[in-house]
Amino acid sequence: MGRTNSRDQELRTRAEAVIPGGMYGHQATGLLPDDYPQFFERGEGAHIWDVDGRRYLDLMCAYGPNLFGYANPQIDAAFVRQLGLGDTLTGPTALMVELAEAFVAMVSHADWAMFCKNGTDATTMALTTARAHTRRKIVVRAKGAYHGAAPWCVPRPTGTIDTDRAHQIFYDYNEVASLEAAVAQAGDDLACVFAAPFKHDAFIDQAEPDPAYARRARELCDATGALLVVDDVRAGLRLARDCSWSRIGVQPDLSTWGKCIANGHGLSALLGNDKARKAAASIFVTGSFWYQAAPMAAALETLGLVRDTDYLERITALGERLRSGLDERASAAGFSLRQTGPVTMPLFLFDDDPDLRKGFCFSSEMLDRGVYVHPWHNMFLCAAMTDADIEAFLDAAEGALGALKRQSPTLQPVPKLAFLTAGGTR
Ligand SMILES: *Cc1c(COP(=O)(O)O)cnc(C)c1O
DSSP: OOOOOHHHHHHHHHHHHHSGGGOOGGGTSOOSOTTSOSOEEEEEBTEEEETTSOEEEESSGGGTTOSSOBTOHHHHHHHHHHHHHOSSOSSOOTHHHHHHHHHHHHOTTOSEEEEESSHHHHHHHHHHHHHHHHOOOEEEEETTOOOOSSTTTOSSOTTOOGGGGOSEEEEOTTOHHHHHHHHHHHGGGEEEEEEOSSBOOTTSOOBOOOHHHHHHHHHHHHHHTOEEEEEOTTTTTTSOSSOGGGGGTOOOSEEEEOGGGGTTSSOEEEEEOGGGHHHHHHSOOOOTTTTOHHHHHHHHHHHHHHHHSOHHHHHHHHHHHHHHHHHHHHHHTTOOEEEESOTTSOEEEETTOTTOHHHHHHHHHHHHTTEEOOSSSOOOOOTTOOHHHHHHHHHHHHHHHHHHHHHGGGOOOOGGGHHHHHTOOO
């Protein structure tokens, strides 16, 4: 406590005047503890520095994009080299073909790739491709799953209209009967089934995919001629050197990628199989910056590291140490924590904490100790993290749990999280 964040406060005040609401999107929602900084100055490896000069071990990894460390020298050198040659040109460079070849070689279901900028571009393109392929309208997707911020899928629909979200039927992730019912309801108008690689919704425990559910999704798509889409924008490359559902032996027709594929540089991708090739070629999709060469150079370097290093085994081992170490420290302090999801994308929620007041207090105390965690969104490990970073995390956790224990009897509800227990929505 007693932290000063004067520069951050000053920037927030100035932002209020020139940026609507002072901020938008996922950093705007006001659903982080009040002492969390809004503005950052730099990042290096596994650490970020806020504008007041404080350094944090960053368990958010930019909400996913940081896989091989901020300012990774090898990746950024490729990016800068290409910047010197040309980035946004009248057409793409040869890197586009090389990158598509690299993805097709790496992802077993993929026969082709198309590149765009954000995950939302890729998921929207997947939907358009499926509708073009089937000439049908309905998308079946899981309740509460995030697929981006376009009007068809944005979680807060202010400013969108009903027809933006027409022709969608929802199912409960991992529930075969619910999926079957949604597909039956779609009847002969089913264009595609969307699935996250695992359940990584905000505010609730994560869940690994039930293979029976994933296989049933594949069967239902095969039976109806609809396309199966795995949205790997968040989890891609943190679970497998392939589409994440390759781990359970289910191959989608389309997969969507983004976040870490260029280690923080602006690039996303839609990958597909031959079945969907003609439809993908038939839709009109583009953007002024979609052919940018420098992010493609960064992505090629990133995929090289994915292929040639043991990063996945290392972040998995680090994630396991973090999980078991945190469990030990939590129980020693008399708390029970639910740690869910893959160890490389951890989420921890306290038992008996329906309004997250414990989670908020713990997160603030971690921030105070130089570790940036999130109270309700899954976190991410990156390959720049070391054993020493996990130790630093666990030391901070021990201190933060002690502080939480002292404050527990007098903790107050967090007003901005009242919706969690009021049964409403944000
Ligand atoms: C972040 C995310 C998206 C959207 O990606 P943007 O780059 O933010 O547009 C889509 N799907 C999932 C699963 C995501 O986590």
